[in-house]
Amino acid sequence: MPTIITNQLHRGGPARVKGRLIVLLLLLFWQLPQAWGVDASTEMPSMEPGQVQRGSLLLHLASGGVALDAPMLKTDVKMDISGMLARVSVLQRFKNIGSEWAEGVYVFPLPEDAAVDRMRLRIGERIIEGEIKEKAEARRTYEKAKREGKKASLLRQERPNIFTTAVANIGPGEEVVVEIEYQQNLHYDQERFSIRFPLVVAPRYIPGTPLARDEIKGFQASGWAKDTTQVPDASKITPPVIDPSHGKINQVSIEIRLDAGFPLVQLESSYHQMDSSRDEQGVHHLSLRNGQIPADRDFELTWLPAANTAPQAAMFKQRWEGSDYALMMVMPPAKAHADVGRTAREVVFVIDTSGSMHGESIDQARAALLLALQRLRPEDRFNVIQFNSNTSALFSGAVQATPNNIHQAMNYVAGLHADGGTEMLSALRLALRERGAEGMLRQVIFLTDGSVGNEEELFNTIQQQLGDNRLFTVGIGSAPNSFFMSRAAQFGRGTFTYIGKVGEVKQKMLELFSKLESPMLTDISIQLADGGKADIRPGRIPDLYLGEPLLVTMRAEQAVARMEISGVLDGKPWSRNIDMQGGADSPGVHLLWARRAIADLMDETARGKPEREVRPAILNLALEHKLVTKYTSLVAVDKTPARPLDKGLQKKNIPTNLPHGWSASKVFGSLPQSATPAPLHLLLGVLGLLAGWLVRRVEWLLSLWPRRATGS
């Protein structure tokens, strides 16, 4: 309609123009109230898709679509920590709130080094023990039970830190419980012990182009992402995410029994409030202050031994099925050459500025990066690379750390904001492409939440292109991808750090700087004395940075009496004899060895070995030690059918929370923006013409004024 009027403008004479202008203005201003207010006449009652029955629970999903009557999930976590080991039980309660029989599917995280060896299905008072089976066979067993109306549960691994529980035939209003257990060793670094428990699988960025038209899939393909060329199992690692406006779901309770073995000066839950008490045996008992928390960020507990009581070496042993297993921890000398002169370094900072980093995460990353820039010395060289959908570098190559360059970098970093995709591959390639100057240590510091689905491809790139570089990962945000952080650092011959809140930035970064600037223990090897034989894992012992212990597991037919650890510490040979007598008898040591051996084999695939060559060895180990792996699952089936076969079964995916501090629209986008600036142009146009006309009018009025003045 406005177009027609503008056309007439050109045809009409000046007088007509004025008249039309006024009409047009009136028209526009008549429309304005409508434009700014909400016009009730166009609003129809809000409608929900599909046929929603009365009394059912409908949740909107930020990841698209709705969840109707999804089973309610409650998780109870119990940790039993003793010495260097932890046994953790995770109780998942699936409550069917709908009026139909349901199958619940829940995609959830566990620590990337968890040795999952037990799953039990609890129906009321009855307990059905899960069996370890080859993955496809376990699935067939589960599907058969599901068809026959029997209660069944299946636990499978999608990534070392992503698992799926499926529970079939939950009756209307009924609750079914799945209990999962795993063994884990603690993280020990800078004399501080810690244990992490991830609570939510953060939405992953899925690079690549979608695979040809979706095939009909039975069990899988429940995620919001489509399988792609680069992530062929994307639909299995992307559980639906609830719209944040509904509030938080999936409540978790955590109880911990901590038998540290030494007096503590500090015991701290990093992100959640806890109450703790100590009994006569010196064992700490902890529970959440508010009873429960929503599953939306990692849980972490850290404790610090009292001065001079920090263990320098420890050994845990187990005799299991005719073999001796041991877990051994040795602390290398911390301050041997602390006064050594600092060598010049070339440091490349790579910062993830994708949409998942929006909010608190990018604040943490920026703060960490600014701190690191201040730490550079004039003899160092550096560069800053950022990546989201594209990669860009501040300087075309590394530059000298002059005050001017650092100032420029700090301005650049302060101006970073997060939006777009996570195309990590090109950033890694750019960072690793260059080689450091002669005699210079080249370190790549990678700040990211690791929310990508193509980990394997990235490890492969790091492994192939590393050269003499060292890669250090800094996991940012409330729910970082721990599998990516730890493995990328391992392939990068560096180390990893986590920053989960702004308040942690300074301490965590200072620890990282001390590692970057101190000599390290390299070329570590272990020799067994007296012709002893053992299978030692990890097979390639990683370099150790300041404050990191040597941690190895071994299996031997005959108990090993003595061994020697040797390596190179700051260019000088270093060795230490270890007496293997004694050590605490602990259950679960064989699991840690097997888990580590399986990780070694999986790493081989990133080094280029075809999967079919490592699969049989992993399958053997997994079946022997009853471990859930990429190729094995745990399955439990009830004997008697529960669901009458004339009743249908609805598959329901359990929605998850958006991680704490994340922005849904930065990850999942928003509805398309769909208005042109045409009305604005037309309004400004009319105002412009009107102003031009008025100026002339005023001039005419003013021209009358002086005449009158002279006349009087």
Next chain:
Amino acid sequence: MDRHVNRKPIVALVSATCLLFGAWQLGQGAWLEAKARLAQLLLQQAWSQTLDGSRQVRPWPGADTWPLARMQVKRLGVDQIVLADASGRSMAFGPGHVVGTGELGGGGNSAISGHRDTHFRFLQQLQTGDQLQLTLRDGVMHGYQITGASIHHKDETWLLGETKNEQLTLITCYPFNAIVPGGPMRYVVQARAVVF
């Protein structure tokens, strides 16, 4: 007297600037409107070629989008060509299929977005029960019936998610008469597949 003489050219200049600015802005607005109309003419042409069997017909040299379907609402005399994506660049020429939602006529939830002040202005006149036709590139016609309309915030991406039954989700900015583009609200019309 001096003042009187000196003021004239300044006034003339200010006035001319305002008039020029106004004319330029009106031209811009008219151009957007004209582009939207002209493009649909060219698209109708490309569409007839598409139906001939040549897929992905670029409607004009250098175009980075192509016709996907023809959308008609007989009651309102609407006849438009739907483009392959809903980027700002494509939507200047016609409504676009929102990439990532179900394929048009593919059995799931397909979303189409258009500008509220050009192609999708008609959305405010749609009523529950209205019939909408979508002709795909293979010449097959799919029928839809409007089930309702509602107003949402732009963050409500659940609207784009998959559904069990085939449906069409039409999205445009809201309110329809707002002067400044970029507001947070969206007008969403949903239609279910029917046979007629």
